[in-house]
Amino acid sequence: MAVETKVKSTKDFVLLYLKGMAMGAADVVPGVSGGTIAFIVGIYEELLETIKGVNLSALKTLKSEGIVATWKQLNANFIVVLLAGIFTSVISLAKGITYLLDNHPVLLWAFFFGLIIASTVIIAKYIKEWNVKTVAALVIGAAVAYYITIAAPTQMPDGLIYIFGAGCIAICAMILPGISGSFILLLLGAYGTILGSISGLVDALKAMDTDLIITFSINISIFIGGCIVGIIAFSNFLSWMFKKAYSLTMALLTGFMVGSLNKVWPWKETTEFRTNSHGEQVPFLESNVSPFNFEAITGEPAQLALAISLCVAGFVLVFAMEKMASKQG
Numbered sequence: 001m002a003v004e005t006k007v008k009s010t011k012d013f014v015l016l017y018l019k020g021m022a023m024g025a026a027d028v029v030p031g032v033s034g035g036t037i038a039f040i041v042g043i044y045e046e047l048l049e050t051i052k053g054v055n056l057s058a059l060k061t062l063k064s065e066g067i068v069a070t071w072k073q074l075n076a077n078f079i080v081v082l083l084a085g086i087f088t089s090v091i092s093l094a095k096g097i098t099y100l101l102d103n104h105p106v107l108l109w110a111f112f113f114g115l116i117i118a119s120t121v122i123i124a125k126y127i128k129e130w131n132v133k134t135v136a137a138l139v140i141g142a143a144v145a146y147y148i149t150i151a152a153p154t155q156m157p158d159g160l161i162y163i164f165g166a167g168c169i170a171i172c173a174m175i176l177p178g179i180s181g182s183f184i185l186l187l188l189g190a191y192g193t194i195l196g197s198i199s200g201l202v203d204a205l206k207a208m209d210t211d212l213i214i215t216f217s218i219n220i221s222i223f224i225g226g227c228i229v230g231i232i233a234f235s236n237f238l239s240w241m242f243k244k245a246y247s248l249t250m251a252l253l254t255g256f257m258v259g260s261l262n263k264v265w266p267w268k269e270t271t272e273f274r275t276n277s278h279g280e281q282v283p284f285l286e287s288n289v290s291p292f293n294f295e296a297i298t299g300e301p302a303q304l305a306l307a308i309s310l311c312v313a314g315f316v317l318v319f320a321m322e323k324m325a326s327k328q329g
Contacts, residue, residue, distance in 0.1 A: 013081050015324075019043060020085020022321070027174050027181055028090055028097045028195070035175040036119045036257070040322045045242065047082070047175070050075040051235035094199045106300075109266035110307035114314030116264055120257040122322055127250045134251035141255020148184070149263035160222045166190035167226025172234040176256060194223055266307050267294040 019041045023034035038044040053074055062070040071077075100108045127134060166188045174181030185191040197219040204212035241249045265288040272285035294302040 013077075016043070016078065016081045017085040017088075020082040020087075021089040022085075023082070024086035024089025025093050025097070027086070028093055033174065033176060033260070034086070034181065035173075036116065036123075037321075038175070039253075040119055040122050040318055041324075042322075043082070046075075046078065048235050048239045048242070050079050051175075051231055052239045054232055090198060091202060094195055094202075098195065098199070105268070106266045106294075106303050106307055107310055109264050109268075111310040111314040113261065113264045113266055114311035114316075115318050116257060116261055116314075117311075118315040118318035120254060120261075122318065123250060123257060124254045127254065128247045134247050137248050137251040138255040138258070141252040142259035143255075145256040145259025146262050147259075149260060160218070163190065163193065163219060163222045164226035164229075166194075167223040168230030171227040171230040175231065175235065175238070176253065193219065197223075262288065266311075267291045267302060269294075269297050 019037070022041065023037045026037045027034035035044065038047050058070055058074055061073050097108075166185060169188065170181040170184045170190070172181075173184040182191060185194055197216045200212065201216035201220065204216055238249075267289050268286040269289045270286050289297055291302045291304050291307070294300065
């Protein structure tokens with residue numbers, strides 16, 4: 001059955017493209033979920049239903065009714081424009097986000113802290129009934145997300161099979177509000193490889209280095225293959241959960257958001273370093289500290305006033321995006 005899309009005019013397509021860019025920007029940052037952005041801009045359930053529609057029935061439609069009918073059944077206009085926005089953002093922002101994480105982490109995390117707080121409030125509003133089950137689901141979601149944020153990252157094994165598996169797992173998190181697919185990649189030890197492959201491919205294309213283009217393209221292609229397999233399987237389960245237990249599912253997602261706040265706390269102390277592929281020492285394990293003790297512990301300025309301003313900006317931005325999405329709907 002075809003998904004009835006709200007995207008019909010040129011303006012709708014432009015807005016959808018921008019929403020895809022926002023999702024892509026979120027997915028690049030470990031700790032922020034593209035699924036959160038999809039939810040607050042009003043495309044989450046259509047996204048799930050569209051992904052769910054990618055199945056064998058589409059092949060039957062292609063055989064019996066042709067390309068046009070199949071394109072409509074797959075809601076391909078929606079997914080192509082959204083993916084274009086995500087891809088544009090990931091390619092253009094990969095280096096910028098990496099730079100900000102390395103050089104201005106407090107300010108970047110403060111912005112996303114405000115974004116996630118506002119997103120939590122918005123998602124919680126969709127819980128239609130509060131009872132023991134929904135409260136329990138919220139607590140469980142928060143506990144699971146919190147545990148994920150404190151879990152120690154692993155070193156990534158070599159091999160394309162592992163990259164494929166990492167894609168399968170991370171994509172499930174990317175469409176869940178509150179759980180960051182990028183952070184799951186970090187835990188699996190694959191974040192550096194994937195982000196490095198994306199930025200490396202851009203550099204290799206500029207330099208026309210054929211060997212590097214092939215190497216990075218293979219890594220990215222295998223990862224995308226894993227993402228496709230993972231997201232098709234998981235979207236069916238999540239769509240079923242929305243239909244059978246909407247409030248329970250929303251409470252669980254709200255809990256994920258609450259638990260994920262631990263990861264995006266702006267002021268952190270690095271407790272353990274690791275050596276990356278370039279022989280550089282980079283943070284491996286971190287713990288949260290008070291902004292009032294941050295400078296004494298780390299020797300870096302807490303930037304409290306600017307961090308609070310960016311936190312408020314992130315908070316306001318989310319509600320502005322939701323208001324814009326509700327007007328469109």
